[in-house]
Amino acid sequence: MAAGMQRVEVVEGDDDDVVLPGGAASGVRRDDDPTGPAEDDHGDTPGVRTRRPRRGLLAVLAGALVLVLGLVVAQAVIDARQRAQEARWGKVPGVLAPIGDRLTVAGEITSDGDWMAVVPGADGAAGTFAVGRHVADDGSSHAYGVDVLTGRESWAVTLDSPVPERVDERLWQSQPCLVDEVEAGGPLVCLVTDRVRGWGDDGLTTLREGTVGQVVVIDVGSGQARRFDAEPADGVHLLGDVVVTSLSLGTRSGSGPRVRLIAYDVQTGERRWSTTVTVPVPVDGDMPTDAAFEDVANVSVGGGLLLVGSTYGSGMVALDASGEVMDLPEGAQMYVWSDAHTAMLGGEGTTVLVRDGAVVTSGRGGGVITPVDDGSSDVALLTLDDGLRAWDARGDQLWHLRGVEPTEAILLGGSVYVLDGTDAVSIDARHGTEQWRRALLDTISEDFYPSLTTDGRRLYMTLTDATGDEDARLLAVDLAGQDVTQVRLPPGTQHVSAGARGLWTTTWTDDGPAVLSLLR
Numbered sequence: 195m196a197a198g199m200q201r202v203e204v205v206e207g208d209d210d211d212v213v214l215p216g217g218a219a220s221g222v223r224r225d226d227d228p229t230g231p232a233e234d235d236h237g238d239t240p241g242v243r244t245r246r247p248r249r250g251l252l253a254v255l256a257g258a259l260v261l262v263l264g265l266v267v268a269q270a271v272i273d274a275r276q277r278a279q280e281a282r283w284g285k286v287p288g289v290l291a292p293i294g295d296r297l298t299v300a301g302e303i304t305s306d307g308d309w310m311a312v313v314p315g316a317d318g319a320a321g322t323f324a325v326g327r328h329v330a331d332d333g334s335s336h337a338y339g340v341d342v343l344t345g346r347e348s349w350a351v352t353l354d355s356p357v358p359e360r361v362d363e364r365l366w367q368s369q370p371c372l373v374d375e376v377e378a379g380g381p382l383v384c385l386v387t388d389r390v391r392g393w394g395d396d397g398l399t400t401l402r403e404g405t406v407g408q409v410v411v412i413d414v415g416s417g418q419a420r421r422f423d424a425e426p427a428d429g430v431h432l433l434g435d436v437v438v439t440s441l442s443l444g445t446r447s448g449s450g451p452r453v454r455l456i457a458y459d460v461q462t463g464e465r466r467w468s469t470t471v472t473v474p475v476p477v478d479g480d481m482p483t484d485a486a487f488e489d490v491a492n493v494s495v496g497g498g499l500l501l502v503g504s505t506y507g508s509g510m511v512a513l514d515a516s517g518e519v520m521d522l523p524e525g526a527q528m529y530v531w532s533d534a535h536t537a538m539l540g541g542e543g544t545t546v547l548v549r550d551g552a553v554v555t556s557g558r559g560g561g562v563i564t565p566v567d568d569g570s571s572d573v574a575l576l577t578l579d580d581g582l583r584a585w586d587a588r589g590d591q592l593w594h595l596r597g598v599e600p601t602e603a604i605l606l607g608g609s610v611y612v613l614d615g616t617d618a619v620s621i622d623a624r625h626g627t628e629q630w631r632r633a634l635l636d637t638i639s640e641d642f643y644p645s646l647t648t649d650g651r652r653l654y655m656t657l658t659d660a661t662g663d664e665d666a667r668l669l670a671v672d673l674a675g676q677d678v679t680q681v682r683l684p685p686g687t688q689h690v691s692a693g694a695r696g697l698w699t700t701t702w703t704d705d706g707p708a709v710l711s712l713l714r
Contacts (some may be wrong), residue, residue: 207463219517237296266594275374277583283606283650284317287535289647290564291320291695293670294714296682299699301343309371310710312342312694313414314378321694322712325382326412327371332356336411337371337384339417341628342712353410354386372432375694377535382412383462385430409437411460420465424457431495433662434515435460438500440493443470443713451491452507453502457517474509493539496532497548501539503529512553522546525554525629531563538563547575557585566648567605571623576603576610582628584610593626604648607673611653613646617661618653618671630675639664647692654681656690656697666690666699683713 208487283289301325303310310326322342333356339348374380389404392597404426412419427439436457443452445522457466473491492503499520502511509527512520527541538561539546545561547554559579572592575585598619600612608631610621616635621628634655638644641664642657657667666688668681683690687699690713701709 214598221371234584250269282648283568286568286657287533287649288500288565288647288655288692289606289695290647290692290697291315291650292647293654293697295679297668297684297697297713299684299711300714301341301345303340303345304708305708305710311373311375312696312698312710313373313463314376314694315696316378320696320712320714321378322696323414325371325412327350327353327384330356335370335386336442337382337419339382339414340399342710351410351412351417351419353384354388354406354408360441367626370430372430373612374432374534380414380432382414383429383430383432383460384410384412385424385439387412387426390424391427407439409439409458409463413438420463422458424458424463427454427456431500432460432495433457433495433500436466436515438503440472440491442491450504453491455493455494455500455502455513455517457515469513469517471511471519473502473504473511479711482634486570492529493533494529495534496529497537498535498551499537499548501529501532510534512548520553523553526556530561533565536564536567543579545575545577555584555585555587555589557589557591559583562600563602564605565602569605570608571605571610573605573610573623582621583611584627586621593622594644595621595626595628599686600646602646604646604653606648606650609673611646611673613655616644618646618655618675620673620675632671632675632678634671634678638688641665645691647697652679656692658689658691662688664688668697684711 203601238695238705266645273425275391284291301322305326308326308328310324312321312324315321317657324342325337325339327335327337335347335353336350337353339621340346341348356541358431371382371384373382385405385407386408388406390402393710404535407424409424409427409430411418424439425441427441428706429440431438431440432435437460438455438457441454443454445451452470452472454468454470459466481483494501494548500513501594502513503509510522510529512522514520522539523543523546524542526539526546528539530538530540530545532538535550537548538559539548544558546556555574555579557575562576562578564576566625572586573584574587577583577585578599582598582600583594584592586592598612598614600614605623608623610623612621615634616638617631619628638657639659642662645656647654652670652672655669659666665686668682668683668690670681671677671681689709691698697713699711699713701711
């Protein structure tokens, strides 16, 4: 070997070089020092500057990457589940289409004081189509459909020829048209008759007996109409696959009001059944005797039943779509609240819940309106009696929460959401314990009345000034009770209400017509 040179042996290693004093490299052993550099008491080589092995560093980075990816995937799964849950809730009756933090007028229509309703949108969308009935100057009546977003009339159907008496503001017909305002796809049904009711100069009920009766069934989407003859009547009602007309027969001495009911097949017009119903008199037998209150029958559809009652709450008779009279529990004496599928009947300190043609349960106290119920809990009925009480379908009390007395509640995702003053409160539907409470406002004027609604993502408290002196307000809180937001409304908004899966504002003009606007 040449002088001045040393032979070295390269020892294979796994890692990068570690620089040694004098410029030698790790993994290099001198022949004249077979034992290698000496080590100190801790097993480290003096003067050796070591670096983390590359393979270990890569392992750490790979582990961190796996952790980050795992978190991303987990969050994606959570987000997907939340979106799926919101989509399911979006199809629950009463749940609104998603609402943003700033609303503007998406479209508006004008009502001239006659009947009008907004048809719910399909698949959880807010309704953007309205139907109505208009009485012309000559007394003829017309049904129409109008696109709320564009304001353009889509179709019009002439219902009947002029009835001069109908022009008089004192004369009226009860419920001349109707449409399902809860679920999309139902027809518009109108009653055509020359029978007229109203109030005379002496304040008594006046009546012109009718000779013409007809039911007009209109497809909401196309405006196509079919007609069938019917007996003259005061009102029309849609119950499943039958159209029921009602004719008030007045009140006999010692009995409640009587009503003649006739059911027709909604498709063919074939007469299905007819019956006369007498509403039970009050327990004390004290019925009004003033002639002005001769006709006191009240006919409505709720909970999948035809409900016949009295404006005085004397009693209640319920019939199903086949005309059979149902046995109602004690306490079902008057109408409290209903939509097409659910009804609350009350009286004598008891509330009875009816859903889709069957009595579900009853409970002690006054009924709490539940416009949204996704069926995720055993709570079937909420009542007020020294606080909030929850009842199951068997009529057993599930829990009793004192200190909270709401007028309406939302049942969603295993929780009961209510307003307690200006506080939003979440209650565990299983145990009846408060989960959270969040103040939406510090104070509120007694002229404002609050209402509660939801789009499945947040709760919304609408505040409307009963005097009309101040603008309406809309506050939102997420379902965890954390983020409170004031939703911006168009300037000058005085009234906000929920309907047809959307938020609406109504503006009354000085000359009579009202403007109904959809907010988005």
